[in-house]
Amino acid sequence: MKNILIALLLFAVFILGWLSETRLRKKMFTKLLSFERKGQKSKYFQLLEAPVAKICLSARSRELLKLDYFLTYGDIANVKKIVSKFIKKPSDLTKNNNLLIRLMRSYVLFLEKSDQESILKLENYLKVNCKTAEIKKEIDQLHRVYLEPDQNLLAELNNQLKVANEPQQKLIIYDRLIKASESLGLNKQVKEYLLEMKKVANKTIKLEEF
Secondary structure, three states: OHHHHHHHHHHHHHHHHHHHHHHHHHHHHHHHHHHHHHOOHHHHHHHHOOHHHHHHOOHHHHHHHHHHHHHHOOOHHHHHHHHHHHOOOOOOHHHOHHHHHHHHHHHHHHHHOOOHHHHHHHHHHHHHHOOOHHHHHHHHHHHHHHHOOOHHHHHHHHHHHHHOOOHHHHHHHHHHHHHHHHHOOOHHHHHHHHHHHHHHHHHHHHHHHO
16 A cells, blocks of 8 residues: 555656646747747847756757757858758658758758758758658759759649649749749749739738638
């Protein structure tokens, strides 16, 4: 009987500790998101170095959150520093979605900034360490949008647009169509895509408000 009581007490302590940590994590993430949205860099990074963050988050998780901030504000120098740490060792990205998402966001930033060295390093790492066919197709399409646009790419994107159901999907496709068309000097199409993109964006805002 005594052993049962001790076990129950230990279980209760465990549950209370878990609930307390969950509340701390939720409060901390709320603050981090607020600091990020307001561009309060010093407060954001101070919180990540605070004891509560070190208790609730692993060093790797805190590094990913640092990367989030730098990606949000297009700080390519710091993005490159953190990404270089993550791609030093092989990683099965099909089992590490959190890292994959950040690396894909970093890849887009490198493409936007035309940082050729960083583009090639990260592109090779992604292709080697992510076996998912969909991700490889995404990398290939992004590469073509920013670096090798042609009429075949425009046809491919327009076909994707015809079957896209979600507004977010359509916005991404229009954004790529605009970038590729600009590079090809197709100013008339750029204006048409911008107009259609604004229509989708306005509908999306109205739906969110509703």
